[in-house]
Amino acid sequence: MxxxxxxxxxxxxxxxxxxxxxxxxxxxxxxxxxxxxxxxxxxxxxxxxxxxxxxxxxxxxxxxxxxxxxxxxxxxxxxxxxxxxxxxxxxxxxxxxxxxxxxxxxxxxxxxxxxxxxxxxxxxxxxxxxxxxxxxxxxxxxxxxxxxxxxxxxxxxxxxxxxxxxxxxxxxxxxxxxxxxxxxxxxxxxxxxxxxxxxxxxxxxxxxxxxxxxxxxxxxxxxxETGVGNCHVYVDEFADLSKAEPIIINAKCQRPGVCNAMETLLVHEAVAPAFLPAIAQRLKERGVEIRGCPTTLKFVPWAKPATEDDWHAEFLDLILAVRVVRSLDEALDHIYRYGTKHSEAIVTENYTNARRFLKEVDAAAVYVNASTRFTDGGQFGFGAEIGISTQKLHxxxxxxxxxxxxxxxxxxxxxxxxx
Amino acid sequence: MxxxxxxxxxxxxxxxxxxxxxxxxxxxxxxxxxxxxxxxxxxxxxxxxxxxxxxxxxxxxxxxxxxxxxxxxxxxxxxxxxxxxxxxxxxxxxxxxxxxxxxxxxxxxxxxxxxxxxxxxxxxxxxxxxxxxxxxxxxxxxxxxxxxxxxxxxxxxxxxxxxxxxxxxxxxxxxxxxxxxxxxxxxxxxxxxxxxxxxxxxxxxxxxxxxxxxxxxxxxxxxxETGVGNCHVYVDEFADLSKAEPIIINAKCQRPGVCNAMETLLVHEAVAPAFLPAIAQRLKERGVEIRGCPTTLKFVPWAKPATEDDWHAEFLDLILAVRVVRSLDEALDHIYRYGTKHSEAIVTENYTNARRFLKEVDAAAVYVNASTRFTDGGQFGFGAEIGISTQKLHxxxxxxxxxxxxxxxxxxxxxxxxx
Incomplete structure (x- = not known):
């Protein structure tokens, strides 16, 4: 020794x-x-x-x-x-x-x-x-x-x-x-x-x-294992957009350097034309750089094109990847493929879509109509926290x-x- | 690859x-x-x-x-x-x-x-x-x-x-x-x-x-982690010896090759003279080889002397190490030193000693007045079991x-x- x-x-x-x-x-x-x-x-x-x-x-x-x-x-x-x-x-x-x-x-x-x-x-x-x-x-x-x-x-x-x-x-x-x-x-x-x-x-x-x-x-x-969070917010076709906006701003901007901040926004194509230009503008005003899929770029021409790496990234910064999806299934597939099983949120008023998201997303915390930023011992009512586990044992x-x-x-x- | x-x-x-x-x-x-x-x-x-x-x-x-x-x-x-x-x-x-x-x-x-x-x-x-x-x-x-x-x-x-x-x-x-x-x-x-x-x-x-x-x-x-069990039964100075005998026979002989079988018997010195010769005889009749500490050998002259290795051993066989202890504390120290944190039992009618044993022994299962052989998913009422965890996580x-x-x-x- x-x-x-x-x-x-x-x-x-x-x-x-x-x-x-x-x-x-x-x-x-x-x-x-x-x-x-x-x-x-x-x-x-x-x-x-x-x-x-x-x-x-x-x-x-x-x-x-x-x-x-x-x-x-x-x-x-x-x-x-x-x-x-x-x-x-x-x-x-x-x-x-x-x-x-x-x-x-x-x-x-x-x-x-x-x-x-x-x-x-x-x-x-x-x-x-x-x-x-x-x-x-x-x-x-x-x-x-x-x-x-x-x-x-x-x-x-x-x-x-x-x-x-x-x-x-x-x-x-x-x-x-x-x-x-x-x-x-x-x-x-x-x-x-x-x-x-x-x-x-x-x-x-x-x-x-x-x-x-x-x-x-x-x-x-x-x-x-604690830590890494590539968290998503999915704005469903049946989202109440007046709830979606503050949730997105909060999840991205309130404290971008932490593991429960949103890194990718997924938007259903049915609401993208009405919602994307507006939310992108709000985010831009707060200094957020947007990296979008080709469809996103149509609605937000000033955004940068997203690379494959961006879907995987935990930016921990005022950068947001944005993708337009054609269905809840496509959103679930994206989260399955790129997520780190930390915190995932859906914004929707649709009962069945909310239930499917809760059941089918495999993550430490799955949200309906709330910011991913709540994944925290204090916010959950534990009084204190020693870390956020992203593994499944214990x-x-x-x-x-x-x-x-x-x-x-x-x-x-x-x-x-x-x- | x-x-x-x-x-x-x-x-x-x-x-x-x-x-x-x-x-x-x-x-x-x-x-x-x-x-x-x-x-x-x-x-x-x-x-x-x-x-x-x-x-x-x-x-x-x-x-x-x-x-x-x-x-x-x-x-x-x-x-x-x-x-x-x-x-x-x-x-x-x-x-x-x-x-x-x-x-x-x-x-x-x-x-x-x-x-x-x-x-x-x-x-x-x-x-x-x-x-x-x-x-x-x-x-x-x-x-x-x-x-x-x-x-x-x-x-x-x-x-x-x-x-x-x-x-x-x-x-x-x-x-x-x-x-x-x-x-x-x-x-x-x-x-x-x-x-x-x-x-x-x-x-x-x-x-x-x-x-x-x-x-x-x-x-x-x-x-x-599953498995290894160096399990003890401690017969306290306040034990009901009519309970101790069947528990010991069961813990050692009912199925000696499994992890929840007893491997070492600890006996308080106050009951050793009355209890040890009798229980040793019962065990011998069932083919159990006894390896004892020097005090045990006084009461059971035909036993073999125990070595340091015997206190550590998971025999998984009809072999039993036996030690006479002067106090509950000495029993707790022995279990702390040699135990594998699987299943440990005390036989006692004393309320405070039972409570101390339950609190102070660090093991997956701690028993008062029952055989260690019950550490099993079926016996606990789970209907089935995939193994017995001897670690602390999960x-x-x-x-x-x-x-x-x-x-x-x-x-x-x-x-x-x-x-």
Missing amino acids: NAIEAVVVEKAKRAKEAARRLAYLPTTVKDAGLLAMADALEAQMAEILAANARDLEAGRLKGLSGALMDRLMLNEKRVKEMAQGLRDVVKLPDPVGEVVAMWRRPNGLEVGQMRVPLGVIGMIYEARPNVTVDAAGLCLKAGNAVVLRGGSEAINSNSAITRIIATAAYRAGIPEGAIEFIDRTEREAAQVLMRLNGYIDVLIPRGGAGLIQTVVKTATVPVI ARGPMGLKELTTVKYIIFGEGQVRE | NAIEAVVVEKAKRAKEAARRLAYLPTTVKDAGLLAMADALEAQMAEILAANARDLEAGRLKGLSGALMDRLMLNEKRVKEMAQGLRDVVKLPDPVGEVVAMWRRPNGLEVGQMRVPLGVIGMIYEARPNVTVDAAGLCLKAGNAVVLRGGSEAINSNSAITRIIATAAYRAGIPEGAIEFIDRTEREAAQVLMRLNGYIDVLIPRGGAGLIQTVVKTATVPVI ARGPMGLKELTTVKYIIFGEGQVRE
């Missing part, structure tokens, strides 16, 4: 030991830990901002883009928001111990399913230091230990933050090892973590498509505290044996 | 196409398919037995063990049981389409979770040809396509069976490609399957520890039809947009 491997294994071991006790720690103790973490972030603000300044300076030297520098940057307001985030988690109900179901078998055995923590969660993520605090808080509330591996750009910020919150949590009665941070930036450290079966129960990568693909391809530990869509747990069967007998 | 890869990809593609239609196929059509498959197995019995005879002949030449030959062997009775298994699946409720929960948000959006199929399931399994039929039936009922990859010993039997059931299903209205069988026995075929992200949604390996470890280490497709413990599904969020709006 080399030095990097030794560091990662040692941290994972400590997390695993902590997880055993965390699993049945009373909610009151976990909440006291969260509040202590929040207070410590504010009390040690200067230390965090100093560490962040070192990251920002290194980022400037490396020539990081303005967007990346902004994501990396902490100030008093942002640190206070991180602390408030932890206090908000205190208010959420503890998912651990809930008996999801219990039934009696003919032989008198009572069989139940109880919600329990996953154990040790490995988080591999990119630049934003607030993910460090969010993840640590949510994992702790759900009774999990967490091993954090942030991006190298934020190494000083993340080191300071985790030292501060882990110490505060420990002093408040949380087992040592509950929050571990890997302070080695070598790629090998992440690779070791991804293959630590027996120590890490689940890996949650958060970041760009490249990071997530690397984790999926490298990990032997089970992974919850969790699909926004993941809240419940998705950070598993279940175990509990069986009560009075001496039963199997015949 | 070489020839083997081409074969596997082609089959997975067909399965993926079938899965799209299977996802919303009416239950009546799926049930008609299952009944047609059952009828075809019986009608084409001669063809199946002839294919099986070729596998048995090859097995004899290869020198397969008696146990393996028995698992491989089909006869009229076994084929009829396979057909009956399919008819039993018809009687189970269809899990697809169930709305698990639905709630209204303050903005009027209605958010629900609907059960939907996983998509394409890859099954990699060993000798027994009945797994072919079981898996195909359960996957179909839950709306999934399945790509089957059985062991090379059963290649002729599995080829004949899948050809017969897939044809029967297709004639009954099931989409072509719903049941695909990989008839290449090269190791590479399995490896290609394990890495077909984008085609295969979930892999379920069934077989020995070696197979499962290979899949976990090789796969990039999400895996549901499914834990016996997996029935419900575990072969995922959920999607369905959202009903009237034009809502995000603020």
Whole structure:
């Protein structure tokens, strides 16, 4: 075992030991830990901002883009928001111990399913230091230990933050090892973590498509895939166009850089002549570049022609691909072919078309007459979210505290044996 | 792409196409398919037995063990049981389409979770040809396509069976490609399957520890790990020994070769003098070899001394490791250290000890006063099972039809947009 491997294994071991006790720690103790973490972030603000300044300076030297520098940057307001985030988690109900179901078998055995923590969660993520605090808080509330591996750009910020919150949590009665941070930036450290079966129960990568693909391809530990969203809005021939317009503007423009933003608009040919020129104009006013199919170009002559790549693209920007389709079936085929199974919406007043879209589209979230931007733990009412799963195992869509747990069967007998 | 890869990809593609239609196929059509498959197995019995005879002949030449030959062997009775298994699946409720929960948000959006199929399931399994039929039936009922990859010993039997059931299903209205069988026995075929992200949604390996470890280490497709069980029964100082005896005999002897059989018995020192000699005698009468800790050897002088390996062992045989412990804590530590998180039982009349065992033991199934042998889909009331998950993601413990599904969020709006 080399030095990097030794560091990662040692941290994972400590997390695993902590997880055993965390699993049945009373909610009151976990909440006291969260509040202590929040207070410590504010009390040690200067230390965090100093560490962040070192990251920002290194980022400037490396020539990081303005967007990346902004994501990396902490100030008093942002640190206070991180602390408030932890206090908000205190208010959420503890998912651990809930008996999801219990039934009696003919032989008198009572069989139940109880919600329990996953154990040790490995988080591999990119630049934003607030993910460090969010993840640590949510994992702790759900009774999990967490091993954090942030991006190298934020190494000083993340080191300071985790030292501060882990110490505060420990002093408040949380087992040592509950929050571990890997302070080695070598790629090998992440690779070791991804293959630590027996120590890490689940890996949650958060970041760009490249990071997530690397984790999926490298990990032997089970992974919850998050992220990529090539989302569509389909304006049906029976759409109420007065609903379609605000939904489209919202889905594309309210926050274009996130995974639940719309990337392709599909419009039924029956409404295209009336609707496309108008909506294109509204989008143009908001700075949206349109890349259209040949039919779209007839109605929106100033649009660029769309390429095959555009139908596949997650632009994460003020760019929209637009295609005119001849039927609901053609829309469903397009979504099947190009979609990433994240969030898909139909705008229609037709009962049968709405039902077909709901049934036939295979995605984490399928909408009728609402913006795809609602795919979010907060918007769904979960109070918090650790990511949006785009895989089908375990969790699909926004993941809240419940998705950070598993279940175990509990069986009560009075001496039963199997015949 | 070489020839083997081409074969596997082609089959997975067909399965993926079938899965799209299977996802919303009416239950009546799926049930008609299952009944047609059952009828075809019986009608084409001669063809199946002839294919099986070729596998048995090859097995004899290869020198397969008696146990393996028995698992491989089909006869009229076994084929009829396979057909009956399919008819039993018809009687189970269809899990697809169930709305698990639905709630209204303050903005009027209605958010629900609907059960939907996983998509394409890859099954990699060993000798027994009945797994072919079981898996195909359960996957179909839950709306999934399945790509089957059985062991090379059963290649002729599995080829004949899948050809017969897939044809029967297709004639009954099931989409072509719903049941695909990989008839290449090269190791590479399995490896290609394990890495077909984008085609295969979930892999379920069934077989020995070696197979499962290979899949976990090789796969990039999400895996549901099944299987290994180093299960314990702990006889507490407050045990009702008249309950302990039948539970222990049952857990060890009723079917020693399965994953939910007991492998290690833990006995509190306070009851060891009275209990150990008696239970050891009963076990000996049933042919059980005992490997004990030094204290056990005092009470059972004829037992063999246990080695460190014995505490780790999944014997799957009439062998039992026995350890005397000084406390519940010592029992919990032993289980934490050596257990495989499958099935663990305490025998006690003490309320607090029972509660501590239930809370503190991390396993798929935790029992009070009942045999570990109940960890089984049929025994839990699921009607059927596709395996027993020993991982924490998605499914834990016996997996029935419900575990072969995922959920999607369905959202009903009237034009809502995000603020």
